Amino acid sequence: MKTVELQTYKKEAFVNITRSVREEVMKSGLRDGIVLVHSPHTTAGITITENADPDVCSDMIRALDALTPKISYDHAEGNSPAHLKTILVGNNVSVPVKDGELCLGIWQGIYFCEFDGPRNRQYTITPVSK
Template identity: 55%
Template sequence: MDQFSLDTPKEGFIDITAKVRELIRHSCIRQGICQVFVPHTTAGVTINENADPDVVADMLMAFDRMVPNLPYRHMEGNSPAHIKSSMVGCSITLPVVDNKLLLGTWQGIYFCEFDGPRRRSVWVQVMGG
């Protein structure tokens, strides 16, 4: 398993596609799957369009509307971040063929920060033969 770190903004989506592709290229796996995992309760990982930055802005706006600021009981004051993280999820699984990550034409992998700024980790495991 490989791991990399990134510094995040207060809230936002960071395109990590190139880093995941690099880790797959350096693996010895020709055919298999790649698991990307985020070990944080106020962040997540997702796949979405990476051609138009307005998609990311729209997603952040929609999350803010779906998870309003309410009188949450969690004392740290970051309950919306925990909820958004659960909505997005903490892992994705992707196919690897010929030692390359398979994504659709417009797809990219995004680290989703909901409670930054922070130094975060991403774990990547490539499995197969």
Template identity: 50%
Template sequence: MGIFQVVTKNRDEMVEITDSVQRYIQSIGIQEGIAVISSLHTTAGITVNENADPDVKQDFLRRLKEVYPWEHEQDLHAEGNTAAHLKTSTVGHAQTVIISDGKLVLGTWQGIYFCEFDGPRSRKYAVQVLLSGRDGA
């Protein structure tokens, strides 16, 4: 398993990690299997989304902010980051991506994103690769 660091600069931010995950898969020599990419935080998630138009990230974060405003008069959580927890639960803490011929199987416009919802912070995510029968598992 690989553990990786992401340093975010904003409260809400999407950082593309596709290349980092792909480099890790190449470094361990996996040809066939699946990669599970998991945030190690309750206020940051992982998603697969469009990586061609940067406006998609902005729209994505804006719409989450509309659904989960940072401050709500009925929130009880003492840290004041209930919105970040809700965003993470909505996006999910992990994604699974197929590996074939040593490469992540993603569509033309897809990328893997670390989603920060309570930054800026230094964060971590894990990548665990599960082998298919073709790799001897």
């Protein structure tokens, strides 16, 4: 398992982490299995989405904003919408690995989803053999 440090620079952003996941799988020597990518944060998630058009990520942020209304929340920190977005997106993905390669679609990328930044963050990459 490898922990990767990440500095985010916006309140909300999708950061493409596919390269670091691919590199860690290569370093691990994993040929066939899965790789688990996990965020240990309650206001940041991990997802797989299109990586060819950056408008997809900005569209996702706007759509998640629409799903998490600005209501009167009891949580005192003022970041309840960020918690809800993380619940909706999820905090981990698993990706099949075959012949040492991530089994992602041609347009797919793995993204760290910041919903309460900017912050110092981290995520873990865990290759698992079958």
